[in-house]
Amino acid sequence: MNSYYSVAYMAVFLPLTILAYQLMPVRKRWLVLLAASYFFFYAISGKLVVFVILSSLSIHHFGLWLEHIDHQEETRKIRMKQKRKVLLFAILLHMGLLVVLKYMPFFLSNLNQLAAVMGLSISWSVSRYALPIGLSFYTLQAVSYMVDVYRGQQKADPHLGRICLYLAFFPQIMEGPIARYRRTADQLYAGRTITYTQLTFGIQRILYGFFKKMVIADRLNPLVKAIFTNYTDYAGEMILLGALAFTLQLYMEFSGTMDVVIGTAEIFGIHLPENFRQPFFSKSISEFWKRWHISLGTWFKDYVFYPVAMSSWSKKLTVRARKKIGPLYGPILCSAFALLAVWIGNGFWHGTGWNFLFFGLYHFTLIFLGSLILPVTRKWSAKWRIDRNHWLYQSWQLVRTFILVCIGELFFHANGLWAGLQMFGRILTTTSLASFQDGTLFSQGLDAQDFIIVLLSLGIVLWVSIQKERQVSIRQMIAAKPIPIRWACYYTLILMIIIFGAYGYGYIPVDPMYANF
């Protein structure tokens, strides 16, 4: 059992968990979920399960400590000071562990390189540690709980089991979404009885996730792998295609996994936050990040952006900037500091490499420039009588955003920053239509029939996305049909996955893309 797509998980683990959950008395159902979660964690990360257990014990303790300080008789100022110290210590402990396990090898190897360049005879030994699965996800959840308790937005939970389940809930441990305690903990603990509707709706969502992952993401894998591994062998048009294919693959894999995750939770009557909201319908990069990996974006907004932007020095700076630069650009320039902190964090959260930092800074630049030039473009549009609500203008915005996203993903997936720059350079300098005419296109692991299947499947996902954008629930729509039509829909979807899925002999499935973050 190594992912949500394995036979062991889908055919054995999940059905047995559902059965055990349903048979257990309501009050003890959370124990089934917790046992299943630790078993799942252990099956993938072995003894490293101890990390998530220790993290749970730790936030349980720190939460109670923070609340205990609140009940002391000192003045508010003293209490806040004490709480700040405790919180800082707790965050350093959790983030420190993340940094040591995940980032230390990266920082040390760069320090060694820097020392070598400077001619210093210093060298730190670089040890790589085995990472427990989902470390970056549950650490952020742990921090959010402690900060919420500190802020008084969340009462410290004395129930250790509920906290353990919040950090380790098996459907979300691998790739999120990054949940908040106040919205999920009670649901996890409630032990709601599984109903027929929950079961069927959950399974439908899981199947749709399988469709996205196995029919599209896995089928695109050979093409993406070939181009990103041997990019020097390809002309610009193929690299462009590779960037496009990777962007779609990433979306299909990640959002598909989210469908599996959210669908699984739905079976148990638990509503996890959505992580995607049709991101390719965004008209700007800023909007894109409100629709893509939403739970990460809101985490950074709540726990990095606001604390930096609302800090006393930032407020003072804004007042001064407002006076010197003006009421429009002053606050924008000041908020750039908070924005920069968010995007450096976002970049590094995704991985240890300069290309990830570049990825973060790239999006920071686009969002910052976007907010800077927005007043200007609005002015020009009014001057030249361009209707910004016209479908043609909005289409241009969609295409522009999509292209910018694809460029970002090219750097994200490239084998290092230098490789990313070289790939981008090849797009600018060697692009023609030659590879689409000389047979290169169909000799990279995907033949014409594969491309047709990918395009048709993308068409289905596009149609579903349009319906979602119009607030039409397809599951409700299908559920309202008579049984023969309903079942025909389900059979069609399952058979499409079985027949057109890229699995089995000759296929290498895509590893869960966000599982190592």
Place this chain on the structure above:
Amino acid sequence: MKYLKIIGRIGLFSLIFAVILYYLSWVFIPKNNLDQAGMRDVSANGILSEKKETIDVLILGDSEAYSSIIPMEMYEKYGFTSYVLATPGQPLYYTKTLLDRTLQTQKPQLVVLETNAIYRSFQPFSPLAEEARKVFPIFEYHDRWKSLRVEDFSLDIHYTYNNVMKGYRFNNNVQAVTSLDSYMKETDQAQIIPKINLLFLNMIIDTCEKAEIPVLLLSTPSPVNWNMGKHLAVADYARDKGLTYVDLNLQDLETPIDWKMDTRDAGDHLNDAGALKVTHFLGNYLYDHFSLPDHRQDKDYLSWKESLSLYHQMVDENRKKMKQ
């Protein structure tokens, strides 16, 4: 009542789905055992076109088996027929699948199990997926949607591939072994056979016992894959089960393996020269210890004679070149 209704509905849904899947499996299954027809593991699946009950010795195993044993050489010298039912990296649960399927059409007088697969690890739930593929072959052949023809919907299967090598895979590359220092180094520590492997090994032996077919355990020479610990464990197992075990890593062959010349990949697998030496020993051993029939003058086995001539056409020229 409400629960019964739900269970009934789920049951009916599953039943209809199973019927659809079963029919589609017939559509997707290759209608011939040729590579062009989409058949997997054509070398092993060549046995599907062998005449009913014509194989005397069934040889099971992984790449060690198909690299080391040449059925046509044994037929030419002793007259008994054999087939190497081996695939690359074969896990034991797949060995069991192939054995079960083959015993539906063949009645071998002996089963030879090459032992390397006994130690091949696999995921505990892989046999479950194998069972699903067995019941619904669409899971294995789903990718044939690209090459489906009208004939596929007729469900008419006709196997025509005549594998003249009978499962042996000719390879005359040479890459010498660099060190034999640890090869079959003395130890008294048996290397435990993983429990799940033992389960499937027992199932294979039981199947043969039920069909009254004796089993010979055979370890072909391989410094990379075999060691004394494995030898001891397999020898213990053979003793417990009352099976014959021959370990060619310890046995003196008439012409010993030259680890500079007789391996294609530095001691992982034998090449053709090594296979000839193993086959020479094995043919002689089987002839001496098992009363196997001689079909060389048998009219029902004319196809084997034709195959023998084709086999020589295919390999003799290459062997001559190697000798030069």
